[in-house]
Amino acid sequence: MVKPVILTGVRSNEEPTLGNFLGAFTPMVEMQKKYAGDYQINMFVPDLHSFTTPIDHSNLKQNTLHNLKYFVAAGLDLDNSDTFLYRQSYIPAHSEMAWILDCFTYVGEMQRMTQFKEKSAEHAASVTMGLMNYPVLMAADILLYGAEYIPVGEDQFQHLEITRDIAMRFNNKFGDILVVPKSTADQMRFIQRDKGLRVRSLTNPAKKMSKSSEDEKSKICLSDNPSVARKKIMSATTDSLASVNFDWEKQPGVTNLLKIKSLLSGRSQDDINAEWVGCERYGDLKISVADTVEEFLTNFHLKYKSITDEELIYKLEKSEEKMRKIAGETLLRVQKAVGLR
Numbered sequence: 430m431v432k433p434v435i436l437t438g439v440r441s442n443e444e445p446t447l448g449n450f451l452g453a454f455t456p457m458v459e460m461q462k463k464y465a466g467d468y469q470i471n472m473f474v475p476d477l478h479s480f481t482t483p484i485d486h487s488n489l490k491q492n493t494l495h496n497l498k499y500f501v502a503a504g505l506d507l508d509n510s511d512t513f514l515y516r517q518s519y520i521p522a523h524s525e526m527a528w529i530l531d532c533f534t535y536v537g538e539m540q541r542m543t544q545f546k547e548k549s550a551e552h553a554a555s556v557t558m559g560l561m562n563y564p565v566l567m568a569a570d571i572l573l574y575g576a577e578y579i580p581v582g583e584d585q586f587q588h589l590e591i592t593r594d595i596a597m598r599f600n601n602k603f604g605d606i607l608v609v610p611k612s613t614a615d616q617m618r619f620i621q622r623d624k625g626l627r628v629r630s631l632t633n634p635a636k637k638m639s640k641s642s643e644d645e646k647s648k649i650c651l652s653d654n655p656s657v658a659r660k661k662i663m664s665a666t667t668d669s670l671a672s673v674n675f676d677w678e679k680q681p682g683v684t685n686l687l688k689i690k691s692l693l694s695g696r697s698q699d700d701i702n703a704e705w706v707g708c709e710r711y712g713d714l715k716i717s718v719a720d721t722v723e724e725f726l727t728n729f730h731l732k733y734k735s736i737t738d739e740e741l742i743y744k745l746e747k748s749e750e751k752m753r754k755i756a757g758e759t760l761l762r763v764q765k766a767v768g769l770r
Contacts, residue, residue, distance in 0.1 A: 433578070434577060435464070436570070436574060438475040443484075447638065448582075448640075448648070449651075452628065454503040462504075465511060469512075471515070471752070474496060474515075476493055477524065480559065481563050497514060499651055507740065514748050523566065524569075526572070527566040530569055533599055538591060540561070542563075542588070543587055568588075573759045573760065578619050582637070586613050589613055593609055599766075628689065633666065649722065655724075658723060662686070662718050662722055665685075667680075687701055687702060689718055689722065690705075
């Protein structure tokens, strides 16, 4: 019996942030522990996505291994037989599948994607078709493996929905060819989260913490020296209300610190809020959160250094051999449906 697929990926060209760790790495490790044996878990580096915006290409290959080590340092079990680690570019079916799906996707749909509008504004002088087509390649990443569950942050919900639309459009024309991923609501219930996790920028808490931000003080990167991360927390933007409350609308900066404290300490949000809500000294809260972040990064770096390239590459090559077969079978069904085979 074929096991249902959970799929996730993290780009390899940018240094992951604490937001990526909490929003993508940790949930996948938790799901591996919870669903081992019942689900196939696909964890991949979407390296083809990495140059939708300008990057230093000379570092891309090594950054792939670097970022995958972060997953392992987060607790991913490389020995789990139902977990597969692979590089997107090592499986050619992704590229061909994306082209075919492009031909069943409308330009207007891509132009309405929020991430495209935001990133094209940031890179106005160098907007590429790759940036516009990013959601279609993401759809190929998902549909090639019949993935039902794709744990993502709320900034990717729109891309999940367009993946569902493309799959249903294709099936309506050619029959039951592609597995349609679960709806966003169903996925959030599956991972037991009523909305996507969004760790906010430390300098502008109205925005998410972004690994592509040029403002280094806005983000905590997983590679940050623990003492540097501590200083970033201590200088985080709060407000002038002089009273700690958990309120994303009125006090996003303070609320962000409370959220980080809860997630990294393993304590419930209610427990953290009970300790801090009503406190008038933001400095005390910052010291507590800074202590937690500093301790987390110190331990995380030790785990990272214990992982060798050899053990990671062995897992990648074994997984890629298996994934090429699965992706190839799906691609062949699609090729036959459209008349290429």
